[in-house]
Amino acid sequence: MLRLYRLWRMWPRSVQRWGMRLLVLSLITTVYFIISAARAGDHDRSEYITQKRDEKLEKHGSTVNPTPIIGITRDITAKPIIPPKNTSKLKAVNNPSPSxxxxxxxxxxxxxxxxxxxxxxxxxxxxxxxxxxxxxxxxxxxxxxxxxxxxxxxxxxxxxxxxxxxxxxxxxxxxxxxxxxxxxxxxxxxxxxxxxxxxxxxxxxxxxxxxxxxxxxxxxxxxxxxxxxxxxxxxxxxxxxxxxxxxxxxxxxxxxxxxxxxxxxxxxxxxxxxxxxxxxxxxxxxxxxxxxxxxxxxxxxxxxDPHVVVQPLVDDIDAQTIKYGITGGNNIGIMSWDLK
The missing domain is CATH 3.90.550.10 (Spore Coat Polysaccharide Biosynthesis Protein SpsA; Chain A)
Known part of the structure; x- marks a missing residue:
């Protein structure tokens, strides 16, 4: 390394500048290819996981539809609606009053x-x-x-x-x-x-x-x-x-x-x-x-701000008395990225 440094110092200033530029460019290129390879690997893993999930859904008689829903790109589609034989209708009132x-x-x-x-x-x-x-x-x-x-x-x-x-x-x-x-x-x-x-x-x-x-x-x-x-x-x-x-x-x-x-x-x-x-x-x-x-x-x-996720204050309902309680703003709703 010391010899290379001495050799570097012997070169003209213009050569040193071009050498530094080439070194920086090579480093940037190397980092770019590393990131691209990592992303390609993540994409392949995502496709593999999606394929396995679709296979499981097909076993249960469901299909997969690539419809975007608030950031989720796949979901179970609705099965065709089969009209039932009987319908539910409101019963008529015998001799109903005007009211x-x-x-x-x-x-x-x-x-x-x-x-x-x-x-x-x-x-x-x-x-x-x-x-x-x-x-x-x-x-x-x-x-x-x-x-x-x-x-x-x-x-x-x-x-x-x-x-x-x-x-x-x-x-x-x-x-x-x-x-x-x-x-x-x-x-x-x-x-x-x-x-x-x-x-x-x-x-x-x-x-x-x-x-x-x-x-x-x-x-x-x-x-x-x-x-x-x-x-x-x-x-x-x-x-x-x-x-x-x-x-x-x-x-x-x-x-x-x-x-x-x-x-x-x-x-x-x-x-x-x-x-x-x-x-x-x-x-x-x-x-x-x-x-x-x-x-x-x-x-x-x-x-x-359309980019925010709003979480409310949550009051308590007592499980035994069913009474609506006041928490004073201490209970705040939260969310995690699995939407729980």
């Missing part, structure tokens, strides 16, 4: 029920308007009474007091837990994007699930809510099959996707995201209650 006729005018005609094994997303209450939701909401009381008479597992299976939950109104009032600063905020609703709310559920208390849906409908501006997509991850309980479908047909903007084989939380979320029609996708658990202005604040933050 009953006026109330039933808001209710939509029931669409066909999905077969077990079909993966589909249907707009259930297509004729129902979100703006008219408060008018005909009270007409669902009789349907709710029948719905909660179906046999279900004991409370211990749910890890919550499902019996007490079943006796609480699906439209109950909850305390406004927003900080004082948030109470003064004003939102330009016409300028905000529309949202699709994705709710996967598996072995969930029926009243908790429906209270989640009702709270979203009750506390979301109709202009901002594109749809609510429930993803049934192959539930086998009777009350989560046809009885749930018979109830959902009366709710506006609610869509249902059913799996014949359990896919898990993340695949269920991706399936719901693929069916979403809104500009923004919001994932919620099936035992959640939305509070005042919950949607406006989320969408305003995303409109301000």
């Amino acid at each position: 009953k006729i006026a109330a039933s005018a808001h209710l939509p005609t029931a669409p066909p029920k999905p077969h077990l094994g079909d993966i589909e997303g249907l707009i259930l209450a297509a004729n129902a308007s979100h703006e008219d939701w408060p008018k005909y909401r009270h007409t669902l009381t009789g349907i709710q009474n029948k719905l909660f008479k179906f046999e279900r597992p004991p409370d211990a299976k749910y890890n919550l007091n499902a019996t007490l939950s079943d006796g609480i109104s699906l439209d109950r009032m909850i305390p406004d837990t927003r900080p004082n600063e948030c109470l003064k905020l004003q939102y330009e609703i016409d300028d905000l994007p529309r949202a699709s709310v994705i709710i996967p559920f598996y072995f969930e208390s029926l009243s908790m699930l429906l209270r989640t849906v009702h709270s979203i409908l009750n506390r979301s501006p109709p202009k901002l809510l594109a749809d609510i997509i429930l993803v049934d991850d192959a539930n086998e309980e009777e009350y989560l099959r046809d009885p749930l479908w018979d109830y959902l047909i009366h709710l506006p903007k609610v869509r249902l996707i059913r799996h014949d084989v359990r896919q898990g939380l993340i695949r269920s979320r991706m399936q719901g995201a693929r069916a979403a029609t809104g500009d923004v996708i919001i994932f919620l658990d099936s035992h959640t209650e939305a509070n005042n202005n919950w949607l406006e604040e989320i969408l305003s933050q995303i409109k301000r």
Whole structure:
């Protein structure tokens, strides 16, 4: 090395400059080829993993569709919808009173029920308007009474007091837990994007699930809510099959996707995201209650910076008393890159 350095010093300055340039260029070229080789290896490994995953899906009768969903490039496609033999229709009322006729005018005609094994997303209450939701909401009381008479597992299976939950109104009032600063905020609703709310559920208390849906409908501006997509991850309980479908047909903007084989939380979320029609996708658990202005604040933050992922403050619902608690802003939602 010392000899090379002495030889280098003997060369003219112009030769030294060109020599340094060639040395730097060779180093840059070497680094470039190393990075390119590493990326090629990662691509090959990714293709291998994708191929293996597709082979597993094909064994279960599913196909793979390269449709991009919020950064995920592959997902399970929906199977062709097979029209069922029987359809569910609202029963006529014998000698209805004028008040009953006026109330039933808001209710939509029931669409066909999905077969077990079909993966589909249907707009259930297509004729129902979100703006008219408060008018005909009270007409669902009789349907709710029948719905909660179906046999279900004991409370211990749910890890919550499902019996007490079943006796609480699906439209109950909850305390406004927003900080004082948030109470003064004003939102330009016409300028905000529309949202699709994705709710996967598996072995969930029926009243908790429906209270989640009702709270979203009750506390979301109709202009901002594109749809609510429930993803049934192959539930086998009777009350989560046809009885749930018979109830959902009366709710506006609610869509249902059913799996014949359990896919898990993340695949269920991706399936719901693929069916979403809104500009923004919001994932919620099936035992959640939305509070005042919950949607406006989320969408305003995303409109301000479309590259952010917004996480809410989370209040507590006591598992035994089903009481809505105030956490004082200590519980903040988080996410990891596996979307859990």
